[in-house]
Amino acid sequence: MTQLATARWPGIAHTPRTPLKARAAKAILRPTANRVPVRLTFADGTVWGAGDADSPEMRVIRPKAFFARLGAETKIGFGEAYMAGDWTAGHGTDLADLLTPFAERMSSIVPEPLQKFRGFVDKKLPHHQRNSVQGSRKNIEAHYDLSNDLFAQFLDPSMSYSAAYFASPEQDLAAAQLRKIDAILDDAKVTEGTRVLEIGSGWGALAIRAAQRGAKVTTITISTEQAALAEERFAEAGVDVDLQLVDYREVTGEYDAIVSVEMIEAVGEEYWPTYFATIDKLLAPGGRVAIQAITMAHHRYLATRNSYGWIQKYIFPGGLIPSLDAIDQTLDEHTTLAVTNHRTLGQDYARTLHEWRETFNANWDTINAQGFDETFRRMWEFYLAYCEAGFRTGYLDVFQITMSRPAEV
Numbered sequence: 001m002t003q004l005a006t007a008r009w010p011g012i013a014h015t016p017r018t019p020l021k022a023r024a025a026k027a028i029l030r031p032t033a034n035r036v037p038v039r040l041t042f043a044d045g046t047v048w049g050a051g052d053a054d055s056p057e058m059r060v061i062r063p064k065a066f067f068a069r070l071g072a073e074t075k076i077g078f079g080e081a082y083m084a085g086d087w088t089a090g091h092g093t094d095l096a097d098l099l100t101p102f103a104e105r106m107s108s109i110v111p112e113p114l115q116k117f118r119g120f121v122d123k124k125l126p127h128h129q130r131n132s133v134q135g136s137r138k139n140i141e142a143h144y145d146l147s148n149d150l151f152a153q154f155l156d157p158s159m160s161y162s163a164a165y166f167a168s169p170e171q172d173l174a175a176a177q178l179r180k181i182d183a184i185l186d187d188a189k190v191t192e193g194t195r196v197l198e199i200g201s202g203w204g205a206l207a208i209r210a211a212q213r214g215a216k217v218t219t220i221t222i223s224t225e226q227a228a229l230a231e232e233r234f235a236e237a238g239v240d241v242d243l244q245l246v247d248y249r250e251v252t253g254e255y256d257a258i259v260s261v262e263m264i265e266a267v268g269e270e271y272w273p274t275y276f277a278t279i280d281k282l283l284a285p286g287g288r289v290a291i292q293a294i295t296m297a298h299h300r301y302l303a304t305r306n307s308y309g310w311i312q313k314y315i316f317p318g319g320l321i322p323s324l325d326a327i328d329q330t331l332d333e334h335t336t337l338a339v340t341n342h343r344t345l346g347q348d349y350a351r352t353l354h355e356w357r358e359t360f361n362a363n364w365d366t367i368n369a370q371g372f373d374e375t376f377r378r379m380w381e382f383y384l385a386y387c388e389a390g391f392r393t394g395y396l397d398v399f400q401i402t403m404s405r406p407a408e409v
Contacts, residue, residue, distance in 0.1 A: 008373075008375075009083070009375050011080055012080060012083050012084045012375055015064075015065045015068050015069065015084075016068045016069060016071070016072035016073075016077075017068070018068060018071050018072045019068075020071075021068075021071030021072055022064070022067040022068040022070070022071040022072075023067070023071070024071055025067045025070040025071035025074070025077075026067045026071075029048075029067075029070065030048055033048040033049045033050075034048060034049060034050055035050060035105070036049060036050055036051075036101050036102060036105060037049070037050050037051045037055050037056075037101050038050070038051045038055050038056045038057070038058055038098060038101050038102075039051040039052075039055050039056070039057045039058065039090070040057075040058045040060055041057055041058070041059050041060065041090065042060050042063055043060075043061070043063075056089070056090070056093045056094075056097045056098040056100075056101065057089065057090025057091075057092075057093045057098070058087055058088075058089065058090065058093075058098055059087060059088050059089070059090045060086070060087045061085060061086060061087060061088060062084075062085070062086040062087075063086075065081065065084065065086045066081045066086040066087055069081045069084070069086065075307065075308070075309045075310065076308075076309060076310045076313055078310070079310035079314070079379075079382050079386070080310070082378055082382045083314075083375050083378045083379045083382065084375075085378065094385075095381060095382070095385035096353075096354065096357070096385040096386075096388040096389050096392070099385055099386055099388075099389035100389040100392050100393060102389070103389040103390050103392070103393040103395050104393045104395075106300075106393075106395050130268065130270065130318065131266065131267055131268035131270065131271050131318045133247050133249060133250075135318065136222060136247060136266070136318070137222050137247075138317070139266065139316075139317040139318035139319075140222050140223050140266065141223065141224075143315065143316055143317070144223040144225065144226055145223055145224065145225040145226075146225075147225070147370060148203070148225055148226070148228075148229045149370055150367060150370060150372065151203070153359070153360065153363040153366055153367050154356045154357075154359040154360040154363060155356065155359075156173045156174040156177050157174055158174060158177050158178065158181075158203075158205040159202065159203035159204070159205060159229075159233075160177040160180070160181070160202065160203075160205050161202055161203075161262075162180070162202075162261045162262040162292060162352075163180065163262070163292065163345045163348050163349035163352050163398045164176035164177045164179070164180050164345075164348055164349075164351070164352045165177075165179045165180035165183055165345050165348055165400075166179070166348050166351060167179060173352065173355050176348070176352075177205070178205075178209065180261075180292070180345070180348075180400075181205060181206050181209045181261075182209065183343075183400055184206065184259050184261060184290045184291075184292060184400060185206070185209060185210055185213065185257075185259070185290075187288070187290035187341070187400060187402040188257035188258070188259050188288045188289065188290040188402070189256075189257060189288050190210050190213055190215050190257050190259075191213060191214065191215070192213060192214030192215065193214060193215070193216065194210075194213075194214075194215040194216070194256045194257050195215070195216050195218075195253075195254070195255045195256045195257070195284070196210050196215045196216065196217045196218065196255060196256070196257045196258075196259065197218050197219075197220070197251065197253070197255040197257070197258045197259070197282060198210070198217065198218070198219040198220070198258075198259050198260065199220055199248050199251075199258065199259075199260040199263055199279075200220070200221060200260050200261065200262075200263035200266075201219040201220065201221035201223075201226060201227065201230050201243060202221075202226060202230070202261070203226055203229050203230050203233060204219070204229070204230030204231075204233045204234055204241070204243075205233075206219075206259065206261060207219040207230070207234070207239075207241045207243070208233065208234065208237045208239050208241070210259075211234075211237075211239035211240060211241050212237075212239060215257075217239075217240075217241045217242065218241075218242045218243075218244065218253070218255070219241060219242070219243050219244070220243075220244045220245075220246050220247075220248060220251060221243070221244075221245060222245065222246070222247055224245065227243060227245055230243055231243060248275060248278055249274060249278060251278065251282060252282075253282060254282060254283075254284045255282055255283060255284060255287060256284050256286075256287045256288075257287060257288055257289075257290070258279050258282060258283055258287070258288075258289045258290075259289070259290050259291065260291045260292070261291070261292040262292050262293065262294060262398070263291075264291060264293045264322060264327075265293070265294050265316070265319050265320065265321055265322075266316065266318060266319055267320075268318055268319075268320055269305060269320050269322070269326075272322070272326070272327075272330045273330055273333070273334040276330050276331055276334055276335050276337065277334045277335055279335070279337070280334075280335035280336055280337050283337075283405075285405075285408060286408050287404070288402060288403070288404050289337060289402070289403040289404065290400065290401070290402050290403075291400075291401050291403075292345075292398065292399070292400050292401070293322065293327065293398065293399055293401060294321050294349075294396060294397070294398045295321060295322055295323055295324055295327075295396070295397050295398065295399055296321050296322075296323055296395065296396055296397070297323060297395075298323035298324070298325040298326065300323075300395070301321065301322060301323040301325075301326055302323075304321075305320065310386075311383070311386075314379055314383070315379075315383050321396070324339075324342070324399065324401075327339070327401070331403065336405050336407075337403045337404065337405060338403060338404070338405070338406050339401055339402070339403055340402050340403060340404050340406075341401075341402040342399045342400060342401045342402065343399065343400050344397055344398070344399055345398045345399070345400065346391050346394060346396070346397040346398055347391065347392070348398075349387075349391040349396075349398050350388050350391040350392045353384050353385075353387050353388040353391065354388050356384055357381065357384040357385060357388065360380060360381070360384065361381065364377060
């Protein structure tokens with residue numbers, strides 16, 4: 001790595017020197033791999049895994065570095081090793097296809113006797129990633145302010161960075177993204193004259209669609225990069241939208257409909273009561289709430305809620321995925337709201353992520369020219385494939401959730 005790249009990726013540039021942990025990681029991984037229908041191949045001809053010649057192949061290029069990273073940072077080292085090039089998908093193997101068998105066995109991949117040591121390898125979210133008003137701004141900037149041009153290279157023309165909602169295998173991504181937005185707006189009963197609050201503007205696609213229905217739209221964001229482009233897009237679309245650079249905790253007013261797409265994942269468990277109580281306070285009598293939320297099964301949420309992983313370190317600082325049960329419990333304890341309906345888009349998200357990754361890779365030369373290096377490419381590729389595998393297998397899900405006050409229904 002160059003000196004500049006080393007400064008940017010210190011955890012990747014230097015291989016951990018933890019020989020005992022590396023040996024332990026190797027001793028644990030081999031029997032684990034032998035229960036998974038994949039092939040782990042090594043340069044010396046050694047092959048691990050329960051797969052056959054047609055199974056996904058994981059090529060371990062630098063075994064010493066791979067096991068060193070895995071041993072030093074159990075939950076983070078696997079992704080870091082991919083970023084460093086210590087392992088890669090074999091020729092003809094799609095990365096998500098390789099990760100899917102592991103995702104299918106996520107809750108049992110570590111032998112049960114070793115699961116009691118989870119507390120020794122789990123790290124808590126660093127204090128600086130807490131989602132206070134100031135912390136949220138820093139966390140959002142770390143991802144969403146990377147570059148509008150970067151996101152434009154793999155998203156559809158609407159710049160929607162969330163699960164699409166496909167009507168059929170033939171429907172293209174752009175149409176499916178608009179279908180997703182319309183479903184949210186329909187659930188919130190957004191029509192002409194509706195006072196709409198959107199929490200989390202993105203690049204403005206939902207706000208434009210709501211304004212085109214004749215709604216009076218207020219949208220909020222704490223991403224300066226997104227705000228700047230969203231304002232340009234509002235002007236191009238000829239719509240009147242009130243965009244505010246404020247945190248959700250700073251919003252005032254009364255709204256007939258409150259919508260938010262995949263923003264709750266950035267709120268943090270500590271602030272879920274504040275998030276939903278704020279929505280409750282801002283919602284007019286008879287109003288409706290429609291959010292899109294990535295979720296996981298409740299038992300998985302309970303097992304991971306206090307841990308710090310690769311996604312939080314490299315992709316979404318401060319992020320935490322809730323369960324439907326956790327959302328219900330928060331609503332019950334801190335608001336007058338209740339869930340009235342929900343629909344899953346889990347498999348739609350797997351397809352969305354796959355299309356993003358294909359487009360990202362196809363446009364890599366352009367992205368590279370913007371100043372993003374090879375380590376970034378491998379990080380982004382792993383992130384998109386890792387998430388795709390999660391949604392394919394149901395380890396992750398995503399729901400459009402409608403809420404209202406039961407007494408007003």
